Amino acid sequence: MDFYKRALELKDETVADRRYIHQNAETGLELPKTKAYVMDKLKEYGLDPVECGEGVTATLGNGGRVLLLRADMDGLPMPEESGEAFACPTGKTAHTCGHDFHAAMLLSAARILKEQESKLKGTVKFMFQPAEETFQGSKNMIEHGILENPKVDAALAYHVSPGKMPVGLFMYNxxxxxMYSVDGFKITVKGKGSHGAYPHAGVDPINIGVHIHLALQELIARETDPAHACVLTIGQFKAGEAANIIPETAVLQGTIRTNNTKERELLVRRMKEVAEKTADVYNGSVEIKMISEVPPLICNPALTDEMIGYMKEMDIPGLTPVPDVSASASEDFAVIAEKVPSTFMYLSAGYTDERGTYPAHNPKVQFNEDVCPIGVACLAQCAVKWLESHQE
Known part of the structure; x- marks a missing residue:
C-alpha cells in the first residue's frame, strides 16, 4: 500500500484532530478532554481503546511480535501568542511543543493500520501518553502495564520540530x-527566621542558598569530564516576603542534564552532598526532593537503521535524512528506551519564512501542518515493514 498517498487523503482529518487538541490544550497527568477525544476517534476507527494509567492504549494485529507506537499529548502551562485561529483560548495552556501533532498523526496512523489489519504480520500497540513535559507520563503508563499484555518487543516515536527549516527533514542518531538525561531537583534550605536588624539571632537561608548556588557551578567546572556534555541550571530561587525579615526557608529548583550515564550519577550525588554540606557550614540544613529522574535517550542503533531504511523506501517529496543529531533537551521516551529497543526521531515542521522565527516552548511558535501526512505515513510504513521483517 502507498501509505503516503493514503495519508494525504486523510490530511484534512489529521489537521482537524490536531487543531481540536491544540485548541483544548491540557497539561500534566490529567487530560480529560484530550483522552476522551482520542478514545472516541479510536472507537470510530474500529479499535477498542482502554485507559492505561492516565493515558490511552489500544492494539490491533494478529499476534506475533509487538511494535509500540507512542505519541505524547500534553501541552504546557503558558499563554499562546501564535495568532492562529485555533489558538488555545484559556490564556493558561498551550501546545507550544507539538504534542498535538503527535497525537493527531498517531490517530490517523491507527486508522490506516486498522484498514490493513488483516495483512499485518504481528501486532501494533498504541501509546497515547500524558505528562511528557513533567516527565511523569511514560513512568505512569509503564507502572500500569503499557509494555505488557501483549509484551512489547520494540518502540518508535517521532517529535515534530519547528524553526526555520523546510518540511521533510528527519533527524536521528x-x-x-x-537527548540528554534530566534530573530535576528542589532544595529547601532551612534556617532560622529573625529581624533583619539582628542577623546574628537567626540563620539566614538566603545566604546559604547563594553559597549552594555558587558551589553547584563548580561541579560542572571542576568535577565533570570536559569530553562529556553536562548542564546544571538553577531556574528558581525563592525566599522571603519583606526586606527587613530573614525568612525561615529558601527554595532552589533546578535541573541536571547530561549525555553520559556515569556523569549523571556523579552530578546527582554531588549535588546532594554539596547542598547538605554547604548548609551545615552555615548552621542550616536542607531537604532535597527529586522532581524528575529521566535517563539519557539512547536509541537502539540496529532498530534506528531499520526504520530509516523503511522511511527511505517511500516516495515522499523532500524527505531527507539528517544523521547524528543530539539535543540537550530531555524526553521521557527515554524511560521506554531503557526497557525495550527503541528509536526516536525529529520530523521538521518548520517554515523557511518569518513563521519559522520562534522555537518550541515559545508562545509565538508556529508549526507547519504539511508535516502531518509525512508523520502518518512514516508511522504506518515503519510498523508494517518492521513486523514483516520480524515474524516469529
Whole structure:
C-alpha cells in the first residue's frame, strides 16, 4: 500500500484532530478532554481503546511480535501568542511543543493500520501518553502495564520540530545519545527566621542558598569530564516576603542534564552532598526532593537503521535524512528506551519564512501542518515493514 498517498487523503482529518487538541490544550497527568477525544476517534476507527494509567492504549494485529507506537499529548502551562485561529483560548495552556501533532498523526496512523489489519504480520500497540513535559507520563503508563499484555518487543516515536527549516527533514542518531538525561531537583534550605536588624539571632537561608548556588557551578567546572556534555541550571530561587525579615526557608529548583550515564550519577550525588554540606557550614540544613529522574535517550542503533531504511523506501517529496543529531533537551521516551529497543526521531515542521522565527516552548511558535501526512505515513510504513521483517 502507498501509505503516503493514503495519508494525504486523510490530511484534512489529521489537521482537524490536531487543531481540536491544540485548541483544548491540557497539561500534566490529567487530560480529560484530550483522552476522551482520542478514545472516541479510536472507537470510530474500529479499535477498542482502554485507559492505561492516565493515558490511552489500544492494539490491533494478529499476534506475533509487538511494535509500540507512542505519541505524547500534553501541552504546557503558558499563554499562546501564535495568532492562529485555533489558538488555545484559556490564556493558561498551550501546545507550544507539538504534542498535538503527535497525537493527531498517531490517530490517523491507527486508522490506516486498522484498514490493513488483516495483512499485518504481528501486532501494533498504541501509546497515547500524558505528562511528557513533567516527565511523569511514560513512568505512569509503564507502572500500569503499557509494555505488557501483549509484551512489547520494540518502540518508535517521532517529535515534530519547528524553526526555520523546510518540511521533510528527519533527524536521528544511531551512534550515541539522542537527548540528554534530566534530573530535576528542589532544595529547601532551612534556617532560622529573625529581624533583619539582628542577623546574628537567626540563620539566614538566603545566604546559604547563594553559597549552594555558587558551589553547584563548580561541579560542572571542576568535577565533570570536559569530553562529556553536562548542564546544571538553577531556574528558581525563592525566599522571603519583606526586606527587613530573614525568612525561615529558601527554595532552589533546578535541573541536571547530561549525555553520559556515569556523569549523571556523579552530578546527582554531588549535588546532594554539596547542598547538605554547604548548609551545615552555615548552621542550616536542607531537604532535597527529586522532581524528575529521566535517563539519557539512547536509541537502539540496529532498530534506528531499520526504520530509516523503511522511511527511505517511500516516495515522499523532500524527505531527507539528517544523521547524528543530539539535543540537550530531555524526553521521557527515554524511560521506554531503557526497557525495550527503541528509536526516536525529529520530523521538521518548520517554515523557511518569518513563521519559522520562534522555537518550541515559545508562545509565538508556529508549526507547519504539511508535516502531518509525512508523520502518518512514516508511522504506518515503519510498523508494517518492521513486523514483516520480524515474524516469529
Amino acid at each position: 544511531d551512534k550515541g545519545t539522542m
